[in-house]
Amino acid sequence: MIRRIALAILIIALQCVVVGCALSPPVSPFEGSGAIWPAPPEAARITFVTEFTGSSDLGIRKSAWERLLSLAVGGSEDRMSRPMAVAATLDGNVVYVADPDAHCVHRYDLERGRYKCLAAADESVVSPIGLAVTNAGHLYVSDSQHGRLLQMAEGGKELEQFAVDVALEQPTGLFWDEDAERLLVTDTMQQLVMAVDAQGQHLATLGERGNREGQFNFPTYLWIDDAGELLVTDSLNFRMQRFDSQRNFLHMFGRNGDQPGDLARPKGVAVDTFGHIYVIDALFHAMQVFDRDGRWLLSVGRQGQDPGEFWLPNGIFVTADNTIFVADSYNKRVQVFRYVGTES
Numbered sequence: 001m002i003r004r005i006a007l008a009i010l011i012i013a014l015q016c017v018v019v020g021c022a023l024s025p026p027v028s029p030f031e032g033s034g035a036i037w038p039a040p041p042e043a044a045r046i047t048f049v050t051e052f053t054g055s056s057d058l059g060i061r062k063s064a065w066e067r068l069l070s071l072a073v074g075g076s077e078d079r080m081s082r083p084m085a086v087a088a089t090l091d092g093n094v095v096y097v098a099d100p101d102a103h104c105v106h107r108y109d110l111e112r113g114r115y116k117c118l119a120a121a122d123e124s125v126v127s128p129i130g131l132a133v134t135n136a137g138h139l140y141v142s143d144s145q146h147g148r149l150l151q152m153a154e155g156g157k158e159l160e161q162f163a164v165d166v167a168l169e170q171p172t173g174l175f176w177d178e179d180a181e182r183l184l185v186t187d188t189m190q191q192l193v194m195a196v197d198a199q200g201q202h203l204a205t206l207g208e209r210g211n212r213e214g215q216f217n218f219p220t221y222l223w224i225d226d227a228g229e230l231l232v233t234d235s236l237n238f239r240m241q242r243f244d245s246q247r248n249f250l251h252m253f254g255r256n257g258d259q260p261g262d263l264a265r266p267k268g269v270a271v272d273t274f275g276h277i278y279v280i281d282a283l284f285h286a287m288q289v290f291d292r293d294g295r296w297l298l299s300v301g302r303q304g305q306d307p308g309e310f311w312l313p314n315g316i317f318v319t320a321d322n323t324i325f326v327a328d329s330y331n332k333r334v335q336v337f338r339y340v341g342t343e344s
Contacts, residue, residue, distance in 0.1 A: 035307050037300045045341035048307040053333040054079045055115035083327040085315035087131040098128035121158040132174035142171040166202040173221035191216045213249045225271040238263045253294025261296030268316035274343045285310040
């Protein structure tokens with residue numbers, strides 16, 4: 001082992017002499033363009049930007065010390081196993097990916113060129129399904145399998161328990177309401193959405209089991225738009241439900257079927273700055289786009305591995321510049337798109 005470490009040190013030292021050891025931040029990987037939807041001659045609305053399965057795809061390289069450890073004790077490059085959710089900080093410099101099969105949250109720091117697989121501080125197994133990031137960079141994680149929430153302050157290195165004073169069974173989707181300073185949590189098994197404050201105190205509950213207005217059948221993900229209105233994926237009712245800022249029911253859209261605008265297995269949901277609603281449908285292997293009233297506008301995707309194709313996708317996140325991240329779960333990657341159309 002000592003000889004192996006000595007050899008690794010020598011190799012790293014030679015690399016430093018030849019190419020230098022300083023790591024510069026990667027060039028932004030989200031500036032390119034590719035396939036577009038809809039197809040010409042219609043005006044382009046969505047363009048494919050890139051995809052990534054690990055840190056090297058984002059231009060992140062291991063530090064000299066990390067390379068030394070890999071050579072000395074072994075270790076492979078990080079790769080996603082089953083990405084389920086994705087989120088980014090307000091400035092877009094840090095991207096998080098929840099990966100229950102890897103038992104961690106992947107953190108890609110694009111500004112500093114650093115990667116870390118975030119695990120629990122108490123060394124317990126983590127099964128992350130949902131993510132939320134505050135404007136200040138505080139991270140919340142739903143550990144669905146273990147019925148708990150985790151958190152990490154901006155600049156932290158490990159996930160810590162986020163204790164709440166209400167029972168959780170299967171927390172799934174998360175969303176941080178910046179205006180109200182509260183965390184919204186979908187509990188899929190309890191068929192409801194609850195709100196807690198930053199100290200974990202229970203504030204409100206929405207929903208119960210059923211198929212009427214304001215009732216849910218295994219809800220999953222959720223999103224609050226710029227107007228403060230809440231969208232909830234009501235998965236096994238095959239629909240989306242929308243509530244106003246006071247959480248009064250507004251309307252629903254979607255039905256079980258196989259036509260454009262139908263929802264066979266809706267999962268992640270997000271809204272861009274124009275109010276377009278993006279719904280991930282795992283069974284359709286697609287991302288469907290609706291207007292704020294629930295009228296179908298466009299579908300992107302089918303089953304496959306090419307850009308814009310998916311295999312049981314799950315989570316979605318849209319940034320302030322309308323960059324769209326999709327957790328393409330069984331293709332073990334995140335695909336990145338951008339809305340390039342107009343408001344209409």
